[in-house]
Amino acid sequence: xxxxxxxxxxxxxxxxxxxxxxxxxxxxxxxxxxxxxxxxxxxxxxxxxxxxxxxxxxxxxxxxxxxxxxxxxxxxxxxxxxxxxxxxxxxxxxxxxxxxxxxxxxxxxxxxxxxxxxxxxxxxxxxxxxxxxxxxxxxxxxxxxxxxxxxxxxxxxxxxxxxxxxxxxxxxxxxxxxxxxxxxxxxxxxxxxxxxxxxxxxxxxxxxxxxxxxxxxxxxxxxxxxxxxxxxxxxxxxxxxxxxxxxxxxxxxxxxxxxxxxxxxxxxxxxxxxxxxxxxxxxxxxxxxxxxxxxxxxxxxxxxxxxxxxxxxxxxxxxxxxxxxxxxxxxxxxxxxxxxxxxxxxxxxxxxxxxxxxxxxxxxxxxxxxxxxxxxxxxxxxxxxxxxxxxxxxxxxxxxxx
Amino acid sequence: xxxxxxxxxxxxxxxxxxxxxxxxxxxxxxxxxxxxxxxxxxxxxxxxxxxxxxxxxxxxxxxxxxxxxxxxxxxxx
Numbered sequence: 001x002x003x004x005x006x007x008x009x010x011x012x013x014x015x016x017x018x019x020x021x022x023x024x025x026x027x028x029x030x031x032x033x034x035x036x037x038x039x040x041x042x043x044x045x046x047x048x049x050x051x052x053x054x055x056x057x058x059x060x061x062x063x064x065x066x067x068x069x070x071x072x073x074x075x076x077x078x079x080x081x082x083x084x085x086x087x088x089x090x091x092x093x094x095x096x097x098x099x100x101x102x103x104x105x106x107x108x109x110x111x112x113x114x115x116x117x118x119x120x121x122x123x124x125x126x127x128x129x130x131x132x133x134x135x136x137x138x139x140x141x142x143x144x145x146x147x148x149x150x151x152x153x154x155x156x157x158x159x160x161x162x163x164x165x166x167x168x169x170x171x172x173x174x175x176x177x178x179x180x181x182x183x184x185x186x187x188x189x190x191x192x193x194x195x196x197x198x199x200x201x202x203x204x205x206x207x208x209x210x211x212x213x214x215x216x217x218x219x220x221x222x223x224x225x226x227x228x229x230x231x232x233x234x235x236x237x238x239x240x241x242x243x244x245x246x247x248x249x250x251x252x253x254x255x256x257x258x259x260x261x262x263x264x265x266x267x268x269x270x271x272x273x274x275x276x277x278x279x280x281x282x283x284x285x286x287x288x289x290x291x292x293x294x295x296x297x298x299x300x301x302x303x304x305x306x307x308x309x310x311x312x313x314x315x316x317x318x319x320x321x322x323x324x325x326x327x328x329x330x331x332x333x334x335x336x337x338x339x340x341x342x343x344x345x346x347x348x349x350x351x352x353x354x355x356x357x358x359x360x361x362x363x364x365x366x367x368x369x370x371x372x373x374x375x376x377x378x379x380x381x382x383x384x385x386x387x388x389x390x391x392x393x394x395x396x397x398x399x400x401x402x
Numbered sequence: 403x404x405x406x407x408x409x410x411x412x413x414x415x416x417x418x419x420x421x422x423x424x425x426x427x428x429x430x431x432x433x434x435x436x437x438x439x440x441x442x443x444x445x446x447x448x449x450x451x452x453x454x455x456x457x458x459x460x461x462x463x464x465x466x467x468x469x470x471x472x473x474x475x476x477x478x479x
Contacts, residue, residue, distance in 0.1 A: 132458060136458040136459065138459050139458075298437055299460070300457055302441045303444070303445070314438065317438070318438040
């Protein structure tokens, strides 16, 4: 049976084009066929999770039923009652499968968990978010069918972008007018073609041509200070470029396909390499993930800390929460020393960055601000980020411990 | 005290700036506000005006200038 990585090869794109054509004609004539959308969603989900990967498919089905039961149950409960402990219990239950998937390789010598499947983390973000908005009372009208469409929306199922229930629902329940939709098609197609350039040319060059060579060279050049060498530096930049072009390319495919389906899935990247500081970087890199962390972890924790007056100074609250927030992000990537160090690194970077921004605000007159400092800030930020990606890559683990 | 004055007072405190001269300037782009400031704003609104805004109601694009914030608070009051 056929089986594909999403957006992995030309056949996938050819099938995508054929499947989307009737849907596009429908939208152009002001019609959205739920039935047809559901059918092609199932078709592409079977392509991704069927055939040789059928165990993942089974895991996905069980997982979805579990999360539907939790979110639906909570939505019904929330209509009548609103107890804190119940809410926390539901959130914990919702993240248990993801926790098992993330912890299993660390305790079972790299063995992947049986309940895992491609995209389990992205689905968990969506489910938890739905629950939190239900708790806040901002999401009042939870619908099982909409929730299923939201979770199983095939263009973004495997690696995001992470949409929001209410935003998705508004798009999904309406049909864009013809002029707007034509604009969306145009954008969507452009995104997909930029995605080709990113993923199949640039990421291929950096990731498949360059990185393996640099890795071999780096392993041969060990013995110096902390086993570092020029090839390690080269690897750092090649890895960072590969990470960016590969993921930004994938995201462009996912957003482009969504647009063609009349759904304005939010963008994941916004010129991250021109950020003048780390704080700004996280507003531009993997945006839907970092905003998810901002809205559902950082802001909530800060709110809770401040309401209960846990720390005296707001700056302490902010700093502690930065570290927690980024550590959670590190753990989410996987339970290895380098992912956790990566999280800690970014937590500390945000603390330092914030301290500097406060200092700059206070001493505005004496801190120079010109073209040169701007270029320097961008250069420094990009290099700090690349260094953090070197940690993230696991290359140091190979250099030091293998 | 009316809502506009109260909100401006809170914003001036939070940003350490007098924002009343730039009512349509984006507070996040200028770096005067961030997530931390947003939460402080929500807590202050709760304390000073008794307006409850859950964090998930805080859509940044609807709260990014002094004028927008005042309009938002007036609609919730």
